[in-house]
Amino acid sequence: MSQQPISRFTVPDIADMPDDIRTRILKVQEKSGFVPNVFLVLARRPDEFRAFFAYHDALMDKPGNLTKAEREMIVVATSSANQCQYCVIAHGAILRIRAKNSLIADQIAINYRKADVTDRQKAMLDFAMKVALEAYTVDDADIETxxxxxxxxEDIWDICAIAAFFGMSNRLANVTNMRPNEEFYMLGRS
Incomplete structure (x- = not known):
């Protein structure tokens, strides 16, 4: 097990967190068997923690035409482009589980254009990458495609919002030097 700190910023003890945040973290721990480091790192700023996870949940857990696996594909592809180790590893694990495919997350993280995805999903990822890297160039032709x-x-808004939200998340994870939990590496691989 790594002895590296999970962040370059101070991380509060769970016992010292506000009740609502501590309760949420303990529920995640009960469900997954560990506490993802993102919860601990972001808990240092309770109001921002609440806002972050409210928006995260609104984007990632809602019903709609994008499957939960497709939402995770967007996160993995754009996080790879943003060189966010934490999000590629953590959301790669979630993608493997949601897609029931042990290869897809690695394929998308390395080069989504060569991944085993449908033409529809490739178009979705092309657009998400454009939003992540050059949103100022989005035009009517992108929407028509x-x-x-x-x-x-609504689907297009979701693709855009997920790419944009995780751009912010990637930047926080990179600046804080947030380390992925070792548990994420093997999830959904067998």
Whole structure:
């Protein structure tokens, strides 16, 4: 087990956290068997923790035409482009589990264009990457391409919002030097 700190910033003890945050973290620990480091690192700023996870949940847990696996594909692809080790490793694990595919997260993290995804998913990831890296170039042709693949206005908003939200998350994870939990590396691999 690594002896490296999980962040370059001070991380509060769970016992010292506000009740609502401590309760949420303990529920995650009960469900997964460990506490993902993102919860501990972000808990140092309780109001921001609450806002972050409220928006995260609104984007990632909602019903819609994008599957939960497709939402994770967006996170893995854009986080790879942003060189965010934490999010690629953590959301790669979630993607493997949600897609029931032990190879897909690695494929998407390395080069989504060569991954075993559908043409629809490739169009989704092309757009997410454009949002992540050069949103100022998005134009009507991008929307028309997505429409041709069956994405409606709400789906396109979701793709954009997920890519944008995780751009912010990637930057926080990189600046804090957030380390992925070792447990994430093997999840969904067998």
């Amino acid at each position: 997505l429409n041709a693949h069956g994405f409606n206005e």
